[in-house]
Amino acid sequence: MDHQTIQAKTGLEARRRFRENDYRGQTSGVAPGYVQGNLAILPADLAADFHRFCHLNPKPCPLLGSSDPGDPHIPALGADLDIRADLPLYRIWRNGEMVEEVPDITTHWRDDLVAFVLGCSFSFEEALIDNGIPLRHIENGTNVPMWRTSIQTAPAGPFRGPMVVSMRPMKPADAIRAIQVTTRFSAVHGAPVHIGLPEEIGIADITKPDYGDAVEVKPGELPVFWACGVTPQAVIVEIKPEFCITHAPGSMLVTDLKNSHLATL
Amino acid sequence: MDHQTIQAKTGLEARRRFRENDYRGQTSGVAPGYVQGNLAILPADLAADFHRFCHLNPKPCPLLGSSDPGDPHIPALGADLDIRADLPLYRIWRNGEMVEEVPDITTHWRDDLVAFVLGCSFSFEEALIDNGIPLRHIENGTNVPMWRTSIQTAPAGPFRGPMVVSMRPMKPADAIRAIQVTTRFSAVHGAPVHIGLPEEIGIADITKPDYGDAVEVKPGELPVFWACGVTPQAVIVEIKPEFCITHAPGSMLVTDLKNSHLATL
Numbered sequence: 001m002d003h004q005t006i007q008a009k010t011g012l013e014a015r016r017r018f019r020e021n022d023y024r025g026q027t028s029g030v031a032p033g034y035v036q037g038n039l040a041i042l043p044a045d046l047a048a049d050f051h052r053f054c055h056l057n058p059k060p061c062p063l064l065g066s067s068d069p070g071d072p073h074i075p076a077l078g079a080d081l082d083i084r085a086d087l088p089l090y091r092i093w094r095n096g097e098m099v100e101e102v103p104d105i106t107t108h109w110r111d112d113l114v115a116f117v118l119g120c121s122f123s124f125e126e127a128l129i130d131n132g133i134p135l136r137h138i139e140n141g142t143n144v145p146m147w148r149t150s151i152q153t154a155p156a157g158p159f160r161g162p163m164v165v166s167m168r169p170m171k172p173a174d175a176i177r178a179i180q181v182t183t184r185f186s187a188v189h190g191a192p193v194h195i196g197l198p199e200e201i202g203i204a205d206i207t208k209p210d211y212g213d214a215v216e217v218k219p220g221e222l223p224v225f226w227a228c229g230v231t232p233q234a235v236i237v238e239i240k241p242e243f244c245i246t247h248a249p250g251s252m253l254v255t256d257l258k259n260s261h262l263a264t265l
Numbered sequence: 266m267d268h269q270t271i272q273a274k275t276g277l278e279a280r281r282r283f284r285e286n287d288y289r290g291q292t293s294g295v296a297p298g299y300v301q302g303n304l305a306i307l308p309a310d311l312a313a314d315f316h317r318f319c320h321l322n323p324k325p326c327p328l329l330g331s332s333d334p335g336d337p338h339i340p341a342l343g344a345d346l347d348i349r350a351d352l353p354l355y356r357i358w359r360n361g362e363m364v365e366e367v368p369d370i371t372t373h374w375r376d377d378l379v380a381f382v383l384g385c386s387f388s389f390e391e392a393l394i395d396n397g398i399p400l401r402h403i404e405n406g407t408n409v410p411m412w413r414t415s416i417q418t419a420p421a422g423p424f425r426g427p428m429v430v431s432m433r434p435m436k437p438a439d440a441i442r443a444i445q446v447t448t449r450f451s452a453v454h455g456a457p458v459h460i461g462l463p464e465e466i467g468i469a470d471i472t473k474p475d476y477g478d479a480v481e482v483k484p485g486e487l488p489v490f491w492a493c494g495v496t497p498q499a500v501i502v503e504i505k506p507e508f509c510i511t512h513a514p515g516s517m518l519v520t521d522l523k524n525s526h527l528a529t530l
Contacts, residue, residue, distance in 0.1 A: 172460045179444045180456065191445065195437045196461045196487045222461045265530055 006030050012079055014254040015086035024089045024103050026250035028122060035188070035257035037064050037077070037117035038229040039087060040236060041105075041245035044069045047114035049157025053235070054116065056154035060163050060231035062119035062187050064255070070111035078256040083115045084108075089248035096240030101248055108245065119188035120229050120252060121166060123259040127181050133174045136215040143250070144168065145209035146228050150202030151193065153231065161235045164210070165193060165201070165225040169217040175224050182226070184263040194225040201225065271295050277344055279519040280351035289354045289368050291515035293387060300453070300522035302329050302342070302382035303494040304352060305501060306370075306510035309334045312379035314422025318500070319381065321419035325428050325496035327384035327452050329520070335376035343521040348380045349373075354513035361505030366513055373510065384453035385494050385517060386431060388524040392446050398439045401480040408515070409433065410474035411493050415467030416458065418496065426500045429475070430458060430466070430490040434482040440489050447491070449528040459490040466490065 006023050008014035011034040017023070027036055042050055047069070054061040065077040072084045084106045092100040092108060102108075121144065125135055137144045144166045151163040170178060175195060183191040198206050206223055207214055211230055217223050233246055247253065271288050273279035276299040282288070292301055307315055312334070319326040330342040337349045349371045357365040357373060367373075386409065390400055402409045409431045416428040435443060440460060448456040463471050471488060472479050476495055482488050498511055512518065 172462055172465060173458070176444055176457055176460060179441055180448055183445055183448075192441055193438070195441060197437055197485060200437060200485050220462060220465050 008254075010034065011254045011256045015078060015081060018088045019082065019085040022103060024251070027088060027252045027254055028250060031254050032126070033258055033260065035064070035255045035259055035262060036120055036122045036252035037255060038120050038233070039083070039090075039245070039247040039253050040116045040118070040232055041083070041113050042116070042236070042241060043110070043243060044112040044114055046158070046241055049159055050116065050232075050236070053153070053156035053159040054118070054232070056156055057163075057231070058186070059190055059193060059227035060153065060229065062189060064117045064119050064187065064257070066117065067115040069114050072109060072115070074115065074117065077117055077253070083253070087247050087251055087253055089251040091246050091248050093237065093241070093244045093246065095242055096237050105245055113245075117253055117255070118229050118232060121189055121226060122252070123188040123262055124182045124185045126259050127185060127263070128178055131177060131181050133170065133178055133181075135168055137168070137213065140213070140215060142215070143212035145214055146211040146230055147203045148210050148234070153235065158239045159235050161238050163193070164228045164231040164234055166212070166228040167206070167209075167215075167223045167225050169215060169221040170224050171221055175222050178224060184265050186264065187262045189227050189229070192224050193227050196222045198223055198225075273519070275299065276519045276521045280343060280346060283353045284347065284350040287368060289516070292353060292517045292519055293515060296519050297391070298523055298525065300329070300520045300524055300527060301385055301387045301517035302520060303385050303498070304348070304355075304510070304512040304518050305381045305383070305497055306348070306378050307381070307501070307506060308375070308508060309377040309379055311423070311506055314424055315381065315501075318418070318421035318424040319383070319497070321421055322428075322496070323451070324455055324458060324492035325418065325494065327454060329382045329384050329452065329522070331382065332380040334379050337374060337380070339380065339382065342382055342518070348518070352512050352516055352518050354516040356511050356513050358502065358506070358509045358511065360507055361502050370510055378510075382518055382520070383494050383497060386454055386491060387517070388453040388527055389447045389450045391524050392450060392528070393443055396442060396446050398435065398443055398446075400433055402433070402478065405478070405480060407478035407480070409477050410479055411476040411495055412468045413475050413499070418500065423504045424500050426503050428458070429493045429496040429499055431477070431493040432471070432474070432480075432488045432490050434480060434486040435489050436486055440487050443489060449530050451529060452527045454492050454494070457489050458492050461487045463488055463490075
C-alpha cells in the first residue's frame with residue numbers, strides 16, 4: 001500500500017487538512033492525543049431511535065456527540081467543524097447498499113440529516129501502548145480482528161442485532177492491566193466485555209475474523225474482547241435505511257477532545 | 266465439624282469476646298463489614314527485614330499495621346486491642362516447627378517481639394459478593410484453594426520464596442468485574458496477579474491445591490488468581506526463626522477498620 005502520511009499537531013489542523021486536500025486514507029496516528037470518532041449520519045425519522053439505541057448500548061455505541069437535524073456543525077466536538085468535509089473519506093449507502101466512496105458529502109447533505117459521532121478504540125489503544133502493553137495488530141500494521149457474537153444488543157425501534165467485538169491477544173498480567181486501563185475510558189468502549197473463552201460468546205474460530213485481519217493468539221496469551229464501533233454500522237446496514245452516510249473504515253473524525261481528558265478516575 | 270458461632274456487631278466486640286471466652290474457631294463472618302487481618306509476630310532482629318519484605322511485596326503482604334517492639338497494642342487497628350489475647354487461636358513456632366496452638370499468648374510474649382498485621386481476602390470477598398459474583402469455596406463451605414507459584418517474591422534479608430496465590434473460578438464477565446472491584450482494595454491484595462492459564466505461573470494441576478481445598482473450574486469459567494496472605498507465612502517458616510507466632514489458619518485479628526473504608530476510587 002502506497003501511504004501518503006498526514007501529520008497534524010491538533011484535531012483542528014487535521015480536519016482543515018482533510019477538508020482542503022485530497023487525502024483519502026486512514027486517520028490512525030494523525031494528531032496523536034486527540035480523540036477520533038466513528039461517524040453515522042441518518043435521516044431524522046431514524047435519529048431518535050438510533051439515539052436511544054446508543055443510550056441502551058453504551059459499550060459498543062459510546063456517543064461522543066450529535067448534530068441538530070440539518071446542521072453540519074458539532075461545536076462540542078470541534079471548532080470550525082464541518083461534518084460534511086472534515087473526514088478523509090465517506091461511504092454513501094442507499095437501501096443498505098454502499099453506492100459510493102467520496103471525500104466530501106456537501107452535495108449529499110440534506111436538511112433532515114443527523115450526524116452521530118461515536119468513540120473508537122484508538123483512544124484506549126493509545127493508553128494501552130502508554131502502559132507498555134503490546135498490541136499485535138498495530139505491530140503487524142493490520143486492522144484489528146472483529147467478530148459478530150452471540151451477545152445481543154438491546155433493541156430500540158428498528159435497531160437490533162448482535163454485538164460486534166474486537167480482539168487483542170495479551171499475556172494474562174497485561175490483560176489484567178488492560179482491564180484496569182480501559183475501565184477509565186467508558187467514553188470509548190470502556191472495559192472488555194469478555195476474556196479467554198471465545199466459544200462462550202459464539203466465536204467458533206479465533207483464526208477467522210468476520211471483519212478486519214486475523215492475528216495470532218500465542219501460547220501463554222489470552223484473547224481479550226472489547227465491544228466494537230462496527231456494531232452500530234452493522235446494525236444500521238441491516239435495516240437498509242433509504243439513505244445514510246458513514247465514515248469509510250479507518251477514516252475517522254478527528255475531534256478537538258484529548259484522549260487524556262476522557263479518562264475517569 | 267461442630268460449629269460454635271460467634272456474632273459481633275463491631276470489631277471491638279468480637280475481640281473482647283475472643284479475649285474473654287474459649288472460642289477457638291474461625292473468624293469468617295464474625296463482625297461483618299470489619300477488616301480482618303493475618304498476624305505474624307517476629308523477634309525484633311528479624312522485624313526490619315520483614316517490614317522491608319512487606320514493602321517490596323505489597324500484593325501478597327499488604328501491611329495494615331505493626332506494633333512497637335514489645336508493645337502488644339496497635340491503636341491504629343483497634344481500641345483496647347491486645348494482640349496477645351484478642352485472636353481466637355494462635356500458633357507458636359520454634360525453629361520452623363509448629364509446637365503449640367493456644368488461645369492466648371500472654372505467657373509467650375517477649376519485650377523484643379513485633380506484631381505485623383496483613384490484610385486478608387475476606388475484605389475483597391465481601392465486596393465481590395456485594396457485586397453479585399458467586400464464590401465457589403464459600404458456597405461449598407471450604408477453604409479457598411492455594412498454590413505455590415513460579416512467581417518469585419522480591420527478597421529482603423533472609424525473607425524470600427515463591428508467591429502463594431488463591432484461586433476463584435469465575436465466568437469471564439464476572440472475572441472482568443472482579444478485577445475492577447478488587448483493584449479498589451489495594452490494602453487487601455488488590456487486583457488479581459493472573460488469570461486463565463495456570464501453567465504460566467507454575468501450577469501443574471488445577472485440581473490439586475498446595476493449601477486449602479480444591480474447587481471445580483466449570484466449563485465456561487476461568488480460574489482467577491490473587492496474591493495470598495499465606496505467602497509471608499510460608500516465607501517465614503522457611504527461614505526457621507528460633508521463635509515466632511502466627512494466627513491459626515482462619516482465626517484472624519478482627520480490627521476496628523471497615524472494609525468499605527479500604528476501598529479507593
